[in-house]
Amino acid sequence: MDASQLLKGVLDVAVLAVVRDEDGYGYDVVRRLRAAGLEDVGDASVYGTLRRLFQAGALTSYVVPSDEGPHRKYYAINDRGRSVLEDSTKTWRTFADTVDGLLGPVAA
Amino acid sequence: MSAPALTPAVRQAQDYLAAVEHDLADLPVDDRSALLEDLALHLEALTAEDDDRPVAVRLGAPAAYAADLRAAAGLPARGGSGAPGLRTRWDALLESPVYRRAVPAVRGAGRLLADLRPAWWVLRGYLVVLVPCLLGYDYVEDVPVPAPMHSHLLGVLLVLAAVTGSVLLGRRKVPQALGVTIAAAGVLLVLASAAVAVGVYDDLRGKVYAEAWAPGPEVPSETHPLLSRYGPVTDVLPYAADGTPLKGVLLYDQDGRPLHVGVQEWWADGCLRRLEQPRATDGVPVPNSFPQSYELVPGDVGATGARMSPGICVKDLTRPTVPLPVFPATAATPAR
Secondary structure, eight states: OOHHHHHHHHHHHHHHHHHHHSOEEHHHHHHHHHHTTOTTOOHHHHHHHHHHHHHTTSEEEEEEOOSSSOOEEEEEEOHHHHHHHHHHHHHHHHHHHHHHHHHOSOOO | OOOOOOOHHHHHHHHHHHHHHHHTTTSOHHHHHHHHHHHHHHHHHHHHSSOOSOHHHHHOOHHHHHHHHHHHHTOOOTTOSSSOOHHHHHHHHHHSHHHHHHHHHHHHHHHHHHHHHHHHHHHHHHHHHHHHHHTSTTGGGGSSSOOGGGOHHHHHHHHHHHHHHHHHHHHSOOOHHHHHHHHHHHHHHHHHHHHHHHHHHHHHHHHHHHHHTSOOOSSOOSSOOOEETTEEOOOOOOBOTTSOBOOSEEOBOTTSOBOOOOOOOOOTTOBOEEEOOOBOTTSOBOTTEESOOEEEOTTTBBTTSOBOOTTOSOSSOOOOOOOOOOOOTTOOOOOO
16 A cells, blocks of 8 residues: 555644744754654655645744854744644544444454 | 866766756856755865765766755756646657657758759749749730749840859858848748739639620621620521421521521530431431530530539520410411
């Protein structure tokens, strides 16, 4: 099964979940998603999703200057983002339970 | 002081950024600049890493990266917003199966047109001389060899000179502006030729009609030996005094010469008929036997040779109704 198609559907909630725990800049979000197990997530998909969530008012951003390297644009979740994440989490759990029910118990 | 030399990795990153920027060129400025700013920072971070792989390997091709960015950001695909642009539609046309099937034919037609260019050079040289000559009243003498000032020799010389000049011009490389002017002049020449041809055709047709509808000959001829005040007599329809239509009546003039009439060629139904005169016992036709005998040509053929609809051609045409004088019942041949 092509996991990349599934990933597209849950990338919003995954990104929101990542920045809920801690603010992050683009590359940081990519790495944390991969570290969490979503190895196939594409850089462009994450940056595009961040941009869309920011445009939708679910994220805020701020720039942190750096003396050693390039400055970094951090993204932070806000109340609207948390509300979206909460709704998305419920939707995901219901969906996942439904599909689990359809698939039946895991074979030993 | 000179700027620090760019490392290959930095140059690669810059090229990558420029390529993605090109692919996002149609987006609104704020979306584009925000996405490019993120990418620039991302590339900078990647360049700082200890990874020798090219950027295009790590991030994918710039076009694919830009497409993923658009899709994830909920922005329209390249050229996909609103009505498709002219360029997009043109690309779609070039990629359509119909165009691909037509490509060989289009190329063949293009090659054929290129092969025909010398013929066009000759033709335009001829038309340049012919068209002005056809504008005169006496255009009949200008086809096929134009005769300016009534001289075919002059016409031949002018055509040769014009064709030579036209071919030399056609073979020369000319600036684009001059080439466009020559092409426009060629189109005008073709249009003028068509207009003159239509004018000549109408004029000729008018003359043919005028000839066809012209009154008959004013002096007897071999075709129309008998004339009346209404024109050539092509048949005589004799009647008995009591109105009975007569057939096989032999007519002679005052000197005993047989009366001959012209051949009837016009019929109300427009169908073709041929003269079938009665024959004497020796087989010789008797041309002064009236009325003349015409037989319908089988096969529904019109007088002009065209095919007629079935049922139009009538085998036996009725005689015209004529007012006959009423003679006294006791009338007898007066004695002299």
